[in-house]
Amino acid sequence: MSEQPAGRSGERVVVQLYVVIVALAGVMGFVLGNIRPADLEPELFGFIALPPTPLGVAIYGLVTVGLGLGVLLALVVVVSRRTDDEAGKRDPQ
Amino acid sequence: MAAGDLVLTGLMAVLLVGIAALLTRIENWRSYTPLAGGGTATGETVVHREKPAGIVRWLTTVDHKDIGLLYGVYAVIAFAVGGIMAMLIRLQLVTPGGALLGANAYNSILTSHGITMLFLFGTPIIAAFANYFIPLLIGADDMAFPRINAIAFWLLPPAALLIWAGFFLAPVTENMIEPAQTAWTMYTPLSVEQTNPGVDLMLLGLHLSGVAATMGAINFIATVFTERAEEVTWANLDIFSWTILTQSALILFAFPLLGSAIVMLLLDRNLATTFFAVEGGGPLLWQHLFWFFGHPEVYILVLPPMGLVSLILPKFAGRKLFGFKFVVYSTLAIGVLSFGVWAHHMFSTGMDPRLRASFMAVSLAIAIPSAVKTFNWITTMWNGRLRLTSPMLFCIGFISNFIIGGVTGVFLAAIPVDLVLHDTYYVVGHFHYIVMGAIGFAAFAGIYYWFPVFTGRMYQRTLGKAHFWLSMIGTNVTFFAMLALGYLGMPRRYATYQFDGAIAPLAQVQTYHLLATVGAVLLFVGQLIFVWNVVQSWLEGPKVEDGDPWDLERDGMLDREFQWFDRKLETAVTDGGEDEEQSALTGARSDD
Numbered sequence: 001m002s003e004q005p006a007g008r009s010g011e012r013v014v015v016q017l018y019v020v021i022v023a024l025a026g027v028m029g030f031v032l033g034n035i036r037p038a039d040l041e042p043e044l045f046g047f048i049a050l051p052p053t054p055l056g057v058a059i060y061g062l063v064t065v066g067l068g069l070g071v072l073l074a075l076v077v078v079v080s081r082r083t084d085d086e087a088g089k090r091d092p093q
Numbered sequence: 094m095a096a097g098d099l100v101l102t103g104l105m106a107v108l109l110v111g112i113a114a115l116l117t118r119i120e121n122w123r124s125y126t127p128l129a130g131g132g133t134a135t136g137e138t139v140v141h142r143e144k145p146a147g148i149v150r151w152l153t154t155v156d157h158k159d160i161g162l163l164y165g166v167y168a169v170i171a172f173a174v175g176g177i178m179a180m181l182i183r184l185q186l187v188t189p190g191g192a193l194l195g196a197n198a199y200n201s202i203l204t205s206h207g208i209t210m211l212f213l214f215g216t217p218i219i220a221a222f223a224n225y226f227i228p229l230l231i232g233a234d235d236m237a238f239p240r241i242n243a244i245a246f247w248l249l250p251p252a253a254l255l256i257w258a259g260f261f262l263a264p265v266t267e268n269m270i271e272p273a274q275t276a277w278t279m280y281t282p283l284s285v286e287q288t289n290p291g292v293d294l295m296l297l298g299l300h301l302s303g304v305a306a307t308m309g310a311i312n313f314i315a316t317v318f319t320e321r322a323e324e325v326t327w328a329n330l331d332i333f334s335w336t337i338l339t340q341s342a343l344i345l346f347a348f349p350l351l352g353s354a355i356v357m358l359l360l361d362r363n364l365a366t367t368f369f370a371v372e373g374g375g376p377l378l379w380q381h382l383f384w385f386f387g388h389p390e391v392y393i394l395v396l397p398p399m400g401l402v403s404l405i406l407p408k409f410a411g412r413k414l415f416g417f418k419f420v421v422y423s424t425l426a427i428g429v430l431s432f433g434v435w436a437h438h439m440f441s442t443g444m445d446p447r448l449r450a451s452f453m454a455v456s457l458a459i460a461i462p463s464a465v466k467t468f469n470w471i472t473t474m475w476n477g478r479l480r481l482t483s484p485m486l487f488c489i490g491f492i493s494n495f496i497i498g499g500v501t502g503v504f505l506a507a508i509p510v511d512l513v514l515h516d517t518y519y520v521v522g523h524f525h526y527i528v529m530g531a532i533g534f535a536a537f538a539g540i541y542y543w544f545p546v547f548t549g550r551m552y553q554r555t556l557g558k559a560h561f562w563l564s565m566i567g568t569n570v571t572f573f574a575m576l577a578l579g580y581l582g583m584p585r586r587y588a589t590y591q592f593d594g595a596i597a598p599l600a601q602v603q604t605y606h607l608l609a610t611v612g613a614v615l616l617f618v619g620q621l622i623f624v625w626n627v628v629q630s631w632l633e634g635p636k637v638e639d640g641d642p643w644d645l646e647r648d649g650m651l652d653r654e655f656q657w658f659d660r661k662l663e664t665a666v667t668d669g670g671e672d673e674e675q676s677a678l679t680g681a682r683s684d685d
Contacts, residue, residue, distance in 0.1 A: 007478035010410060014474050017493055024497065024573070031577045035601065069496075076468065080475045086412045 018073055022066040029061025030054045097266040155239035160246050161225025162547060164217045165540075167249055169624070171213035174257075176620055178206035183571075183613040186606045189599060191589045199588035200274035205257060207277030208295070210528065211394065212302045213253050218536045219397040220246075220309055223337045225547060227313065229654040230331050232322025237315035245308035248301050255298025259291030270294070276586055278387070281369035281379040285361045293359060300355045303348040310341035310348075331652065332414065335421050336400025339428040343389045343396070346432065351386040354379065377442060384435035392431040395527060396424060398535030399466055402488045404652075405542050406470055409485035410477025411648045416469045423462035430459040440508050441515045449508055456506035463499055467492060482643070483557030487538035490565045494530025497569075498523055501576060519579020522572045529616075530568045537564070537623070544627075545642040546658045550634035556626040563619030570612030574605045581605065638662065 032040070033054030040052040042060040050056040144150045154160060181202050185193045194202065224242065228235055236242045254261075259272030273295035275284040284292060317338045321330070357368040358379070367373025407414045414420060436444065436452040470492050479485065501523040504510045514520060537560070544552050581597040583590060583605075590606075592599045640659020645651045651659075 007411060007480045010474040010477040010479050013479050013481075013489065014471055017471075017489065021493060021496055024569070028573070028576065032580055035577065035580050035597065037580055065500075072464075072468065073471075076472045076475055079468075080415070080472045084415055084472060084476055086415070086476055 014073070014076070018069060022062060022069060025061040025065035026058045027061075029058035032061075033057035097269060100265040153243075155235075155243045157224050157228050157236045157239065157242060158547070160242050161221050161223075163246055164221035164224055164249075165547075167246075167253075168214050168218035168221055168536075169627075171209055171217065171253065172620075173624070175206050175209035175214055176617065178202045178209065180613060180617055182206060183610040185588065186590070187603075187610050189590050189603055194588065196588040197271070197274060200276075200586075201259065201272035203586060204273050204276050204295075205260070208256055208299065209253075211277065211390070212299060213249070213256065215394045215528070215532060216302070216306050217249060219337075219340070219394070220306075222333075222401065222536075222539050222543070223309075223313060223397065226543065226654050227316060227334055227337055228320065229657050230334055230652065231317060231320065231325050232653060233316060233320035235320075236312050237320050238312050241308055242312050245305045245312065248305035248308075252298045252301035252305065255294045255301065258294040258298070259289070262291070262294075278383060279358065279379075280383075281358070281361070281376045284358060284379075285369060293362060296355050296359055296362075300352050303352045303355075306344050307348045307352075310344035313337050313341040314345070332403040332417065332420060332424075333397070333400040336396045336403075336424050339424050340393050340396045343393050343428055343431060347386045347389040347393065350382060351390075354382040354386070357382075377439075377444070380439050380442065381435070384438045385432070388435040388438065389431045391524075391527070392427055394532055396427065398491070398532045399424070401535045401539045402470065402491050403466070405484050405538050406488040407473055407477075408542075408643060408645055408648075408650050409480045409482055409488070410473050411480070411650075412473065412477045413650075414469065415472040415476075416465075419465055420469050423465040426462040427459060430455060430462070434459055434506075437506055437511070440511045453506055453508050457503065460499065460503050460506070463495075467496060467499070482541070483552070483554065483561055484538040484542035486558065486561040486565075487534045487541065490561060490568075491531050491534040491538065493565075494526050494534060494568060498526030498530055501526065514579055516585050517579035518575040518583045518585060521585055522575030522579060525572045525575065526568070530572065534564070534568075537561075540627070542643075543654070544630070545637040546654060548631045548634070550630055550636055551642065552626050552630040552634060556622050560619050560623045560626065563615050563622065567612045567614075567616030567619055571609045571616060572612075574609035574612060578602065578605045578609070 029042075031054075033052065033056060036052060040057070042050040042052060042057050044050055044060060044063055050060050144156070145153065151159065151163065154163075181193060182199070185191050185199055191199065224236070227233075257272070259270055262270040263272065269290070271289045271291045273279075273287075273289070273292040275287065275292060275295075279296075317330070317334055357366070360366040361368050361370065369376055369379045403414055403420050433455040434452060436448060437456040440449055440453075470488075474489075481489075501519070505514060505520065505523060541552060541557055544550070581602050582592075583597075583602055590599075590602060592602055640662050641651055641655060643655075645655060
């Protein structure tokens, strides 16, 4: 009675989720660049100045959130390989 | 005025006649026992050995499953009411001058929307799952106190009527009694100085819902501690029960405080006490008391949904939850820390900066256990084979929205950011990502996952997925637009808006409001599909004949509730099933 007996690769779904959320951060950057609040001075990593344009802020959002969540995702990969007892149990069907 | 009095007198008379009619039935109730071996000596028609027939069954039931269903129906009705209110709010804000409502009507609907969704939908929908499934998951016969369980539920309908009373009474009292317009936070001095008796009724209703929640919490704690089957130990207690236990502890500490604060507010309003007056405790005292309840309330609402996701997600990932212990520890950590963050709602009130800093630190710290959970869910998915069923889609949607709601929340926890964004739509967007995007999604995941258990039927899968995608897109369009509105400086709670061009162009603000409304329409259509799917499938959906409708046995993940369901199908000893008498006699496998 299951809806979809085959199943999909969890890795692929998680990466898709990561891409969507990072893309949303980029869209938010674009929106902010359009709104242009007072004193908007995006600085990547605190020292690389980016222009306060939609594109500049979108890059800021993409890189910052992409890197932040990317580090966490990398951690997920490492942890699931090293400490997850169930890793490798389930070969793709 | 005279006509209003007359109508009120009439209503009271109807109420009294109703109570008298109910009292005449008490003798019958007494002779009805809920015990498994007991019978009904009332001579009424029964559909089951232990239960009377028809509406009387639902009014007198003390069966945890029946009460769970009552909670569920109640919550869905409240969700519909709150959802219609949300639609009215969104339609109003399509044009800067307000498209639909006057300012008072807008304020009334805004207030009731918040209270309805948090107290009449959020808490009851969690209680619905907990009532139905906690005893099954821990191998208990029923809740520890079945009658208290029933009383706790039956306090809720009058609570809703009191909270919404102003809407019913305004037309018949020539607006002498209007709906409360205090916003759900009921900040003083506004809430003290509004002379409208509708505020008193709303406060009493809220108090009643708090009493109900507290009674339920005591019952869950007693049940999990004392009613577990022998083989269910603390070590193998399921994750949903852990979150309900923690949530119940939070309720036990938080809701009585809300009740006390509400009584003080009622006294200030009606008996000229000065708890929250400048010459007394001061208006800020209300904010401290309210948020000491209010922030744990956020976790009261989000911990069990986290438990639902932790329970359901592994089932469709085909593997155990990664780091189970850490998910439990993080639940407990959130429970403890949730009482140390309340003043982050008050950063802009002018409170002592040293206090602000400490609350900022704890608010940032509470992100850690939340992140631990997210990390574990994602790691669970990473090594899994995912079956994208409707409950699983809602679990993944939960995680996605929770990340966005959580990250925007971390920024708000920082004092400098909060001072800029406080009371703007950014805050509204942030917490709606959590309450709708996460809590609402987990509730849908739970409803779809257990639909076969509580209805004996399967929902329409295509409609379930349509519901998910409309909800997911609608949530993100609506609340993303609200985050942008916050950056534009749009304040919360306004019925109309005008902007100085130096702050933000009005056209731009209106565009985002329009976008938010379009998203809300998507959400609304999605929920219509949900209600249709549930009602239609419950009545006419294909009957489930397999006790393992999700193929969980294959991965060794068939929990107790599905084992119970399987036994129920095999033995046909259902509680309140329509034709189990006959089935039991024939020993036939039920097709229910």
